[in-house]
Amino acid sequence: MNHLSDLLLGRLGRDALPFWEMLKDPTTSSIINGIIATGAAAMVILGALVVAGLLTWYGKWKILWRDWLTSPDHKKIGIMFIIIAMVMLLRAVIEAAIMRAQQALGLGGGFLSPEHFGQLFTTHGTIMIFFMAMPFLTGVINHVMPLQIGARDLSFPVMNTVSLGLTAAGAALVMVSLVLAPFSTGGWSGYPPFTESAVNPGAGVDYWIWAVTLSTLSSTLTGINFAVTIYKKRTRGMNLMRMPLFCWVSLCTAILMIFGMPPLTVATALLALDRYLDFHFFTADLGGNMMNYINLFWAFGHPEVYILILPAFGIYSEIFANFSGKQLYGYTTLVIATMAIAVLSFTVWLHHFFTMGQSAHVNAVFGIATMLIGIPTGVKIYDWMLTMYRGRVRFSIPMVYALGFLMLFTLGGLSGIILATPSVDYQVHNSLFLVAHFHNMLIPGLLFGMLAAYNYWFPKAFGFRLEERWGYRAAFSWIIGFMLAFFPLYALGLLGMPRRTVTFFTPAYLPWTLAAGLGALVILFAVYCLIMQLWQSVRLRQENATPIGDPWDGRSLEWATPAPPPEYNFPVLPEVYSHDPFTEQKSGGRAYQRPERYADITMPANTAMGVITAVTGFLMAFGLTWYMWWLVIASGAVALIAVIARGYARNTTRVIPAAEVQRTHERWLDDVARTTPVTRDHEHTRANRGLAVPPEQGAIQ
Amino acid sequence: MNISNLGPVTGIRGNPGTRLIRCWITLLSITLLAGCSDGHISFLDPQGPIARAQYEHFWFVIGMCLIVVLPVFIFTPLIAWRYRYHGKAVYKPSWAFSKVMDTLIWGVPFVVVAIMSVVLWQQTTTLDPYKPLDGPQKPLQVEVVGFDWKWLFIYPDQGIATVGRLVIPADRPISFRLTSASVMQTFFIPALGSQMDVMNRMVTRLHLKASHTGTFKGRNMQYNGRGFHKQQFDVDAVSPEAFDEFVQRVKQQGQPLGRQAYTALSRRGTSEDVARALGLHGDTVRFSRVSGALFSTIVNSAHADWAAPVARPPRAGPAATTNGDSTHPGTTMPARAIPLRQTTRATSLPQADHQHRETAQ
């Protein structure tokens, strides 16, 4: 009997429960930490139960299955990616707030145990990178890019669902690790030999390895999908130099994903071989070399940060152009700069470990390369400023984020150059200065970009604008909260405080950690504002409806569709003749035209591959983590059979008859005819139903 | 910048703006530091020539970057306000390129980066931690071993060692050889200079100097488990006479570093735990006798010979190097092959205890 339960449960035991330690060995510390951990686990279970309960109460399971989980529609998949990102954002921000509270109160002690703190900074980093940032940007590109290039969907819609399934599986694994603990304490970078089984034999590092593996596989497939779509599915007339800049950055991001994710797949796979099968890649003895891991990890890690930031740059390009009522300044320059950044991002990885003992010349070469990559980035900043110049700037919520980004991100660039200088890096490496720098790039850079995209494209995706009062509160709170939470960290790093330290013994650090703790509270308020904004928006969706689909007087093709767009995006694939094709159409009075003829449209049929991938991926990863080999084999077999079976499937498309396309389209055109267009003065009012007063020779009204 | 001189801080010839900011920051730091007697914790208050050079380069980098950064801060709000939707400024919706502007925004950063690259190359080479410091005095050799979660400092020429506290003579170059007896760590004394990673089976090098006497903080910067935050030590820079006295005192009052002591060191715990295990109070330990081959044994992970004779005689001339360890890690695999039995892992010195709970000795 015992043997059977060992076989079934692997090494899963009662000590995996978050309150076990507290019960077995009650001390003040274990009780406080046990309560926090159990509380978090309870939230996960409660959350899952509430969602399941609501779905059952409102009878939405069938709709969920048919319209969302099995849908190959890039727009729906994009939304689902973003939902995952937002849920994980909430968790990781709370984790950050707990860590900030600990450091604010932690001179010489604090309430968090070192092990708990170790897990918190590891999950915070892992979640934010792999399960917040990557899904968020993947979701935005997924939703918007095909519309912008005039395509009906991505090149490989089924593979798109598989990518979503893999990311969902990884996110689920990380959430389950709250209930069946512990997670790794090795940081999001997982350096051996600390993460080898000699030092950390438990399930924690394995959780991390498999969650990250699921995420990297997902992103590699996504990169392939995006790149092929952009190369092969642009509509007639949309040559590469007429694409919106957002599509250029999507292409570069995709290339970075294709070439930048494999090093991490290799690094984690080799670490897994070390841990599971006693290999010696990164052990200190028997011929292993831990420095190999570090090189492999950062060969991924540096392109990764450009994967994170390039889409944000693309979003800002769209926003600056649109809300300045002007053509984007320096399109060609921006394309060159984007490509330069993508290429150069593979040449700088060593700056993440200047202190590992390389020769001075090697360090200097990489330091100079790092400074070089700052040049195209700086050019972009100035190009955006020049986009506003001689424009007519509207301070919408996306623009608030964009302006905050412009100034704050530049500061982060400055701290980056400091870190790029090896001799100075020897002082601030692995300190809070480093932490402040990368948050300075990621929050004003990536996160503000994503939130701006969320406010900008939400009306297109759902047909109504987001509520504005809470939206402005969120934007300003994020800006102020970020500054208050992270600028003190620059000071702390310069004063010698390391990262990943649960507590400190230098009273000089205290005023700064207190200020940072306050900043974390402001950020929590910002998150609250975002939740309130969504709540109010749904309540006010009739008032703020923008069914015609062009609430911001947009410049690119996605605004030329209804909101939300039909599954097939365009009744007839458009032909473009220039940049900013929709503005060009509107200026020339050629927008909202009735096509000459309608044709049947063939779209991909629903598929369960994504769901199967998610379930089998999760079960395999869970089984590997807890040594439940039967589960690994069984779910692996199911996945293999599903893939083979999919190959036999032949009815993989559905046809939408021309008559239906015509009906839907003409109904929308009638709506357009009946709607009053608005000038930008009334952009934020109920009068804005998504139809703009056409520009006169490019001048936005 | 020639760091062998002990001249006064010349400072960078920055513009008044940066000097003002620099004063303000230093004042702020010192104000905050004034309340504590913890010793120097940061390179903002440099106590050695390396830290001083790093401090000055830091401000140089900021100054140069401000050339490109300040216009962003100034012009972004200006442009956004002047060209607002309800404003009366000129509106050119199709103005999207200007040769002059593009030349400026590509050219100026390029020039700035070019200048900074030259200085970067110079400084990186000069401040290379592997580069011995110039000076009339022979460097003091110190061998550093990182454990979980304490540092062992071996003085090979003096034949003594300490845990948790590093005493050095002021105004004399120190030549460090570093390794780890456990996972990857990073050795750091901010007030004096660079941090350096330490890795098991490899030797890294570091050269530092304290300009004058004082107490400085040192610590590990690379997370290595639940005692990471406690892995700190004090550095005392004292006069040469005081240093000799210190060596004598350790030889008289310390205990020999034998198998028992090494077992205590290998167990996971802080320097305080080691002291307690050896029947001492406080959080530092002094070893009066250390095997001369201890450091290389730890690096090569052969068995230690606890009966081996004590320290070699002091070396003559500038830092002599042993087999290959003046080069950079990755080329420092042990010169002689250690015969290993086929089926077992290589054994290090008494097995480090990696279990969660510390076992009683």
Next chain:
Amino acid sequence: MSTQPSRHPGLNLGEPHAEAHSANEEFVFGFWVFMMSDFIIFGLLFATYATMLGGQAGGPGPDELFELRGAFIETMLLLVSSFTFGMASLALKYREDRKWLIIWLLISLVLGVAFIGHELLDFHRMFDKGGVPSRSGFLSAFFALVPLHGLHVTAACIWLIALLGQIAVHGLDHGVKISLTRLAILWHFLDIVWIGIFSLVYLGGLA
């Protein structure tokens, strides 16, 4: 020579295959991109192997463990299978019936399975001599690179069996043709990777 547009690098099916020929443009391009990412993985494992050649830790090295004869047999098995798969592709493109297509595919499958079998026996022989991955970093690196290639060959063989099944069920429809084109790319790619392994690992180790 026909002046048909070439839609992707490699053997194009041509106009008679109409739908498959056009659809292949996107599908095959995507598959090439996927192969590139796979290539990066193999490249990194080659690099890891090269840096760990020195990490033998006193254990058995190439001289004790590598056998040129066995590696040569494996090389010939794969090279010939690449040739036979090429013949299969030509049969797909130029013939109306399926007979020769299936014959060439079966021969390729047999050769592929023979390769895997021989390789497994070879690993077994290495284990007997103490060449286990847990012995040293060098052996770990070997056993990451070469078995990963073997796993890929296994996957290709499974795919080939699945396709033979699809031909039985659906006939030579355009889904099967697209899949065969992509499998061909994988098959030849694995052959190229093996040439790298044979040259750098076996020949390089024994030189």
